Structure formats: C-alpha cells, structure tokens
Amino acid sequence: MSYTNILSETQNGLTTITINRPKKLNALNKETIQELHDAFKAANTNPDTKVIVLTGSGDKAFVAGADIAEFADFDEYHGEQLAAKGQDILFNFVENLSTPVIAAINGFALGGGLELAMACHFRIASDNAKMGLPEVSLGVIPGYGGTQRLPQLVGKGRAMEMVMTAGMISAQDALTYGLVNHVTSAEELMPLAEKIAGKIMRNSSVAIKGAIRAINANFKDGVHGYDVEIEEFGNCFGTEDFKEGTSAFLEKRKAQFPGK
Structure with a gap:
C-alpha cells in the first residue's frame, strides 16, 4: 500500500510506521490520520508483524500537533465531530490494537502528537524531545484523548498543570513523571526501540x-x-x-x- 504522508516498512517481525511530513513538523491532518489508521490496520493483520514502532521523520519532531488550518473555522458541531472521528479511527484504534505499539518520540510531541504517543502502548524518547498539550493557548482543550490518558499516566495534579499552563516538559521530566519509559540519545532511539521489540517478540x-x-x-x-x-x-x-x-x-x- 502506498501513502502520501507516512512510510511503513516491515522487517524481521517489526513494522516501522513513520509520519513523513517534515516540512510541517509531521503535523496531523485528516489525510495523515486516515493513512495512519490504514497502516496500523494493515500491520495489525499482517502475520509477519509482531511489534509496531511509530516515529516521525527528520530530527525535529515526532508530531508537532494537529494541522490547525483545517479546523480554525469550525463551529461547535464540526469540532465535536472532528474529535469523535479522530478518536475512533486512530487514537482509540491504536490503544486497542492487539499488536504492541511503541512510540519512539524523536523531537516535539505536542497536542495531537503527544495524544498519539499516549495512545501507543508505551513510549520511549530521545533526549532532545519536548512534550506538551498547548491547546488551551488556542482557546480549545485536548480533543484526541489527552485529558483522559495524561492523568492515567502522570497523575491528576501533573496533568492539570501541564494542560492549564500549556507548557512543554523535557524528555527527562517526562521520564520522571512516568510519561515515557526510557530516554536515550537521538542516535540510539531506534536501536533501543528495536531492542525492546526484540524482547517482546520472544514471548507469546x-x-x-x-x-x-x-x-x-x-x-x-x-x-x-x-x-x-x-x-x-x-x-x-x-x-x-x-x-x-x-x-x-x-x-x-x-x-x-x-x-x-
């Protein structure tokens, strides 16, 4: 299957899905969300895939957020539909996949990007990664599961602070908070993901x-x-x-x- 905004490659039991919009800092638009759904669905039904790793192209961003230009003029109804459809076809879909999904966060993971990472089964990050939910600075709240998954991972108090301040935290803070499992150098991020995937593949x-x-x-x-x-x-x-x-x-x- 060919895609416009993502890359998908399967080798030795590992499917690597890469969001490939580096000029847009891998921002999520509707087309990319649909392509991610299709790629995850294909990987999950592929008997050759034992583990999925999700990452972003380039060295600046995992996913810098949603593509704001697509919904800046939405009304209440269309805003609600945007969140409902996105959660259904991607975020909840990823969370409930039967194939393990590791998010390899290689830079900015903001807004919808952090929400996508949190939908994965667990996360690792490069030491230059920055994470946050800046939605309230735009007059909106996280709509792709961020208000639910972030408290589950870091606790209610930290989640409240992160959402209300709209600030970013470092990879090391994310590790301390329990938001990510491991932090490593940018060069070692994918090798670490592959190492963990290899351990998973040895099991049932x-x-x-x-x-x-x-x-x-x-x-x-x-x-x-x-x-x-x-x-x-x-x-x-x-x-x-x-x-x-x-x-x-x-x-x-x-x-x-x-x-x-």
Missing part, C-alpha cells in the same frame, strides 16, 4: 494480546478489569502458545511460540 503474541486487553480494561468505565484478566487468563489455556510455553519450561528449552 497470543498472551500479549490478552494482556493488552486486560490492562486497558482497568481504565474503562463500566468494565471490571479483574474480570477481564480472569477471562483472558482462562483463554490462554486453550492456546498452542500455552502448550508450547509450559512444555518448553518443563523441558528446560527455549520456547518457539506458534502464535496460536
């Missing part, structure tokens, strides 16, 4: 799918996370991966998971 993709669903359930209203965990735990016992994993353990050998 079927079990990981169940773990993603169970962890996400803890953050959903009206869903009892413990019940989902029990259900997914039980499901594992009917899989070939469980038979292989337990047999390999008892036989003191490395498991070769079939992913079934």
